[in-house]
Amino acid sequence: MIRTRRSLLAASAAIGTLLSLTACGGGSDSAGSSGSAGGTYTFWDPYPQFDASSAWGKRVAECGTKAGVTVKRTAYDTTDLGNKALLAAQQGNAPDVMMVDNPVVSTLVEAGILNKTSDLGLDTSSIQKNIIGAGTLDGSAYGVPIGANTLALYYNKKVLSDAGVDAASIKDWSSLTAALKKVKAAGKKGITFSAINTEEGSFQFLPWFWGAGGDLTQLDSGQGVAALTLWxxxxxxxxxxxxVLQNTQTTSWQEFATGDYAFGENGTWQLGNADKAGFEYGVINIPAQKGGSAPVPTGGEFVTVPVQKDTGRYDVSKKIVTCLTSAANLLASDTTLTYVAPTSAVQTQQVAQNPELKPWVSAVAAARGRTSGGLGTKYPTISQQMWTAVQSALSGGKSPESALKTAQSAAEKGSS
Structure with missing residues (x-):
C-alpha cells in the first residue's frame, strides 16, 4: 500500500538530500492493463547518456518485445529519478519498472512504493549477499541488482617505475604512504581522489574509513579518526x-589522466577512459590499514517494480525484469553498462572475456552496501555529516578528531 502524502513528502526530502549530495516522465499506460498481451509498459532508468539507438536502449526495447509489449523508456539524471518516483507515486502513475541507485531503495521502500521481489516471484538466490544487501530491508529484497561498480586504485606504471616503486609492494597504508613519498621525491605527484562535499566525497572516503575498521554508526571512533588523519x-x-576538496570523481580522473600522478582512486566506469589515457596503467585494490583489501562501497542500480493500482500488470513487469537480470542475459546487460555482474558465475564469464576486470571482481566481492546493516534511510544524514567532517579537516578548519566528533553529534540528532 502507498503510505500517506506526509510519508511521501518526508521520503522525497530524504532522497533530495541523498541525491543532491551524490555518486523520466511517464506512468503506466492504460493499454495492456491487467497484464494482457500487447500495450505499453513504462520503464525509467538513470542513463540519459544512452538513447534508443544505443546498445542499452535496444536491450530494454528487446525485453519488452520478448514480453509481448512495447516499452516506453524514459531516462533521467540520477539526481531527478528518486524525486520523480515519489511524485509519480503520489499521483498514482508510477512506472511499471524502474532502475534506481542502490542507496535510494530503502527510502522508496519506506515510502511504500516498491514491491518485494519475493512477492513478485523474482529469484535473487544466486546474487552475492553483499550486493543484494544494498536493496534489502528487514530480510526482504526490493529489487534485483543489474550489476555493481565500485572503487579501486588506478596506477601509472611509468611514474611508479621511475620512482622505484613496485605496485605489488603496496599492501597497507604504510607501504602506500611510503610509495607516495618516493613518487614526490622523484618529482611527480602522488594520489588524487574526490573529497568534495557531496555523496561522491563520502563514497570515496568510505574505503579508508571501513579499511580502518570504522562503523558508520560511530563516525568519531578511533578507526574513523585514523582514516581522516591519513587523508x-x-x-x-x-x-x-x-x-581534492573540490574534485568530483570526474575531475579527479582528469587529474590522473594527465600522466603526472602515481595513483587515482576511481571506479570501474573509467576503464574505457583509462585505455585512452596514453600511458600504461594498472589497477590494485584499495588497501586496508593493516593489510588486505579494504571494503569498498557498492555502486550500481537495482531494477525494481513499483506498486501499481492494477496488480495485473506485475506479470509482464516481472518478465521485463527477468529479461534484463537473468543468468542468461546478465552478461550482455553488464557488458553494455560496464558493470561487474552480481553473480559469481557471470563474473567468471566477464573475466574470461576481459581480464582487466579481474581486480574489479575482487573489489566487488569485498564491497558493502552503503545502507546495509540496518542503516536504511539513516544513511543520507550520516553521509552528509561524514563529508562535512572530511571538508573541515582537510581544509584545516578542525582536527580530524574534532571534525568527526561534531559529525557524530549532528548525525545522532539528524537520525533521531
Missing amino acids: KQWVDAGYAPKD
Missing part, C-alpha cells in the same frame, strides 16, 4: 593536491 597527512605533505 589529511597526505594533503599536508603534498602527496595529494589541495583541490
Whole structure:
C-alpha cells in the first residue's frame, strides 16, 4: 500500500538530500492493463547518456518485445529519478519498472512504493549477499541488482617505475604512504581522489574509513579518526593536491589522466577512459590499514517494480525484469553498462572475456552496501555529516578528531 502524502513528502526530502549530495516522465499506460498481451509498459532508468539507438536502449526495447509489449523508456539524471518516483507515486502513475541507485531503495521502500521481489516471484538466490544487501530491508529484497561498480586504485606504471616503486609492494597504508613519498621525491605527484562535499566525497572516503575498521554508526571512533588523519597527512605533505576538496570523481580522473600522478582512486566506469589515457596503467585494490583489501562501497542500480493500482500488470513487469537480470542475459546487460555482474558465475564469464576486470571482481566481492546493516534511510544524514567532517579537516578548519566528533553529534540528532 502507498503510505500517506506526509510519508511521501518526508521520503522525497530524504532522497533530495541523498541525491543532491551524490555518486523520466511517464506512468503506466492504460493499454495492456491487467497484464494482457500487447500495450505499453513504462520503464525509467538513470542513463540519459544512452538513447534508443544505443546498445542499452535496444536491450530494454528487446525485453519488452520478448514480453509481448512495447516499452516506453524514459531516462533521467540520477539526481531527478528518486524525486520523480515519489511524485509519480503520489499521483498514482508510477512506472511499471524502474532502475534506481542502490542507496535510494530503502527510502522508496519506506515510502511504500516498491514491491518485494519475493512477492513478485523474482529469484535473487544466486546474487552475492553483499550486493543484494544494498536493496534489502528487514530480510526482504526490493529489487534485483543489474550489476555493481565500485572503487579501486588506478596506477601509472611509468611514474611508479621511475620512482622505484613496485605496485605489488603496496599492501597497507604504510607501504602506500611510503610509495607516495618516493613518487614526490622523484618529482611527480602522488594520489588524487574526490573529497568534495557531496555523496561522491563520502563514497570515496568510505574505503579508508571501513579499511580502518570504522562503523558508520560511530563516525568519531578511533578507526574513523585514523582514516581522516591519513587523508589529511597526505594533503599536508603534498602527496595529494589541495583541490581534492573540490574534485568530483570526474575531475579527479582528469587529474590522473594527465600522466603526472602515481595513483587515482576511481571506479570501474573509467576503464574505457583509462585505455585512452596514453600511458600504461594498472589497477590494485584499495588497501586496508593493516593489510588486505579494504571494503569498498557498492555502486550500481537495482531494477525494481513499483506498486501499481492494477496488480495485473506485475506479470509482464516481472518478465521485463527477468529479461534484463537473468543468468542468461546478465552478461550482455553488464557488458553494455560496464558493470561487474552480481553473480559469481557471470563474473567468471566477464573475466574470461576481459581480464582487466579481474581486480574489479575482487573489489566487488569485498564491497558493502552503503545502507546495509540496518542503516536504511539513516544513511543520507550520516553521509552528509561524514563529508562535512572530511571538508573541515582537510581544509584545516578542525582536527580530524574534532571534525568527526561534531559529525557524530549532528548525525545522532539528524537520525533521531
